[in-house]
Amino acid sequence: MNIAFLGLGAIGRPMAARIAAAGLPLAVWNRTTERAAEFARESGARHAATPADAARGADVVITCLPTSREVHQILEAPDGLLAGMSKGMVLVDCTSGDPATSRVIRDALAARGIDFIDAPVSGGTTGAQKGTLTVMVGGDVSVLDRVRPVLETFGQKIVHCGDVGAGDAVKAVNNALLATHILAAAEGLAALVKLGVDPKIALDVINASSGRSNTSMNLFPERVLTRAFPRTFRLALLEKDVGIAADVARDARVPAPVLQLTADLFRIARGELGEIADHVEAVKMIEQWAGVEIA
Ligand code: NDP
Numbered sequence: 001m002n003i004a005f006l007g008l009g010a011i012g013r014p015m016a017a018r019i020a021a022a023g024l025p026l027a028v029w030n031r032t033t034e035r036a037a038e039f040a041r042e043s044g045a046r047h048a049a050t051p052a053d054a055a056r057g058a059d060v061v062i063t064c065l066p067t068s069r070e071v072h073q074i075l076e077a078p079d080g081l082l083a084g085m086s087k088g089m090v091l092v093d094c095t096s097g098d099p100a101t102s103r104v105i106r107d108a109l110a111a112r113g114i115d116f117i118d119a120p121v122s123g124g125t126t127g128a129q130k131g132t133l134t135v136m137v138g139g140d141v142s143v144l145d146r147v148r149p150v151l152e153t154f155g156q157k158i159v160h161c162g163d164v165g166a167g168d169a170v171k172a173v174n175n176a177l178l179a180t181h182i183l184a185a186a187e188g189l190a191a192l193v194k195l196g197v198d199p200k201i202a203l204d205v206i207n208a209s210s211g212r213s214n215t216s217m218n219l220f221p222e223r224v225l226t227r228a229f230p231r232t233f234r235l236a237l238l239e240k241d242v243g244i245a246a247d248v249a250r251d252a253r254v255p256a257p258v259l260q261l262t263a264d265l266f267r268i269a270r271g272e273l274g275e276i277a278d279h280v281e282a283v284k285m286i287e288q289w290a291g292v293e294i295a
Contacts, residue, residue: 003027003150004058006051006074006081007095008035010232011121012064014128015094018154019062020045029054051077055084060147064094067240068101068168075105087113090147094135096120096175096237098244099165102138106164115143118164119151120171125232132156136174138166169248176245178279179238180262181215186283189220190290199225199294223280224294231278238279239266 001024005016008030020026020043027046030036040047048054051074055061061081063071071093075081081091091109093102097118106116117139127133135155137144144151144160151158161170192202203225206216223229246263249256269282287293 001025001059001150002057004029004048004054004061005045005064006030006054006062007064008039009064009066010125010234011128012094013039014125015062015064015121015133015154016045017043018128018131019150022153024150024153027054027058050079050084051081052079052084055081055089058085058089060090060092060150061085062092062094062150066095066237068093068095068097068105071095071097072101072105075108082108082112085109085112085114090115090117090143092117092119092147092150094119094121096171096241096244097168098172099138099168099248102165102168106139115140115146116164117143117147118167120167121155122171122174123156128154134159136161136167136170138162138164138168168244172241172244172248175238175241176259176262177213178215179242179266179282180258181213182219182280182282183262183265183286185213185215185220186224186286186294187290189294190286190292193292193294194290219280220294223278224283227293227295229278229281229284231276233279234275235266235273235277235279235281236270236275238282239263239270242266 003019003024004027006029027048028036028039029048029051036047065071102118109116117137119135119137121133121135123133131154133155134157135151137160141160161167189199193199206212242263246259249259269285273281
């Protein structure tokens with residue numbers, strides 16, 4: 001199976017590296033050319049000059065871009081994916097996208113006999129390196145089955161969630177939970193620090209109790225208490241995800257004040273902390289409001 005991979009960002013690059021390491025023929029394209037050139041030198045992949053060039057001759061085309069908007073753009077652009085894709089191919093979009101745009105993309109491709117699945121991932125950059133990502137898929141099961149061997153190069157748990165857009169929706173809700181946990185943990189721990197409680201002790205208790213989460217068990221001990229704040233997943237992307245979750249709830253006519261408020265708080269954090277801040281740095285905003293450091 002010939003693969004094309006577009007978008008060698010923080011998560012896309014290690015995913016593409018897993019495909020190359022599995023020995024599948026791979027062509028890569030990235031907006032910043034030097035990143036694709038460097039990746040091609042290291043992995044032996046073919047460096048394609050344009051999205052169309054990457055897609056030509058591929059059986060499966062994989063995109064991993066910030067939002068569905070960029071995926072739609074590189075589909076339709078001159079020298080874009082549509083110029084290189086033909087009947088019988090599959091587009092697998094690993095972007096954490098939005099269901100409505102994924103359905104528009106599905107329809108544009110279906111008119112040309114090209115299949116589409118949304119297949120966002122979870123598990124972070126470390127999970128991508130290890131090949132242990134969870135992949136949430138929306139679309140036809142028969143299409144998923146055709147591309148499953150490719151997804152298995154970087155994914156450990158591959159789950160069919162429903163029709164096109166269902167993968168995006170599940171991913172957005174998952175990340176909205178991550179976002180609420182980060183804010184709630186920061187507020188609670190900031191208050192405890194002000195009361196004189198050592199945050200290490202507070203987390204030790206919480207992590208043996210019912211309030212624990214990946215945020216309390218891993219993110220706070222490894223990234224907040226240490227003040228390391230490594231940049232692995234941009235806050236701007238989590239802000240986008242919570243916004244999608246809030247939109248999903250609104251479209252389903254489900255009252256969701258917690259999701260809406262979390263989306264607004266992450267919008268504020270994005271404005272204050274900027275486009276390259278890591279998602280866990282949202283804690284710094286709460287610390288600033290509280291006037292303490294959780295350390
Ligand atoms: P990054 O910001 O690190 O990388 C974004 C990628 O998209 C880069 O390759 C960038 O190219 C490219 N890009 C940006 N804008 C455009 C554009 N207008 N046209 C073409 N290419 C563009 O993002 P991540 O790799 O972290 O995330 C990618 C997706 O995966 C997002 O939807 C994110 O929510 C999701 N995700 C990320 C995780 C993580 O831990 N990082 C975990 C799970 C999901 P260039 O090199 O030129 O900037």
